[in-house]
Amino acid sequence: MDSTTALTAFAALSQEGRLEVFRLLVKAGPDGLAAGKIAEQVGRAPNTLSAQLNLLQQAGLIDSRREGRSIIYSACFDQISDLIVYLLEDCCAGEPCVASSVQAAADRALCCAPTTSTSS
């Protein structure tokens, strides 16, 4: 991931409403949520939400697919991964104190959810 892409991602996550939507989609997992369902859960007008989803999508943080009359949005875990790795490698290269904290967190995450096949 290059700096420009990271910048766009940070900008997308830098507003309360968008961060809330993003976290909701991450929790929803790969199945995602319909736009209307999201609007309902975060209590925002559909057009306002649409703009927020657009920005997150342009940043590559979420994906969309049509399903009947609904459009389903889901988190793009690859991009999130890349963003974290960017922060760690490109921003904080060679800082063991950062790397070891992050390593510990990754260990915890993997230890609690070790089966990468089908869970959640």
Next chain:
Amino acid sequence: MDSTTALTAFAALSQEGRLEVFRLLVKAGPDGLAAGKIAEQVGRAPNTLSAQLNLLQQAGLIDSRREGRSIIYSACFDQISDLIVYLLEDCCAGEPCVASSVQAAADRALCCAPTTSTSS
């Protein structure tokens, strides 16, 4: 780290000029750089830079100390750590695909710079 703090950090990193300054300070390491030196390197007016430094500091991403007539800014690695862990744990909890990429990156970082005097 709570969402509000993370939001502030994202906002601070979401502008080209500030991200550039932040990356410069991370590369400079714990010794940091004087404000004037930074202004020179990024080619910005001192007052513009001062505002950018202020925002990064308010977000807890950088620290400052006076040294003679200069004010030295340095990256706050703890906060960066916390931000990465927030992204991994709070935003992406239970997503092994993210955790394993991050774990691999942390391993690489630690393998290349293993001697931290005291293993934290």
Next chain:
DNA sequence: TCCATATTTCAATAATCGCTGAACTATAGA
């Protein structure tokens, strides 16, 4: 004390951002 250096603060302007109402597109079903 006076001056030079290093940096910040202040006020003002220009640009950007976020939200809203209204109109538009796409799909499903009768």
Next chain:
DNA sequence: TCTATAGTTCAGCGATTATTGAAATATGGA
């Protein structure tokens, strides 16, 4: 084809943000 449903796009406004010049603060040295 007509209607209802699900979302999006667009124009406009109000609010926030970034930058700038000028003035202010803090330190060091003559």
